[in-house]
Amino acid sequence: GESVGLHLPTLSVQEGDNSIINCAYSNSASDYFIWYKQESGKGPQFIIDIRSNMDKRQGQRVTVLLNKTVKHLSLQIAATQPGDSAVYFCAENMRNDMRFGAGTRLTVKP
């Protein structure tokens, strides 16, 4: 079936480096995607979203890139900090719900 998935389950980076978290989706009709951050013991927290009429969207230290040709999106975190350590999920907005990928655990080493 159609689904949203993550390329890598874990990512470890040095503090201050940039992080890139990837996500593949299979529903070519999807037009809205969201990245969430989930810290231990907390609910998913909205980071940034992007609609299919855009290729790139920037927030504070975060950038989301959407490649509709290969059905891929990525989350880039600039100057990664210890507080960025968490699990990151991409989510594909459906008509009445969202479908989450499996998540990537980002660990930031001091």
Add this chain to the structure above:
Amino acid sequence: EPEVTQTPSHQVTQMGQEVILRCVPISNHLYFYWYRQILGQKVEFLVSFYNNEISEKSEIFDDQFSVERPDGSNFTLKIRSTKLEDSAMYFCASRVTGDQPQHFGDGTRLSIL
């Protein structure tokens, strides 16, 4: 900033008992959701609710599950006869419209003994 609140944070229940998980969505939001996350796994959709009725439900949301918005602020998930495999984190979410991000509460950890 307004947030979704969930109570209790942890619920321990005997197998076969009924449990009600409570949520207070953000006040101007119109769409409400319940999700489940088994330890170490991804977030799974259970049900969506709009205009006082269920919009969509997943295969997980069987006859043992029900949702209700009993007043203008609360949104509840009831599991009628709990099973061991119902043990999970349950997240409530809400959003203003169907094409805006969902905002999540911090969840209720449900432990079935």
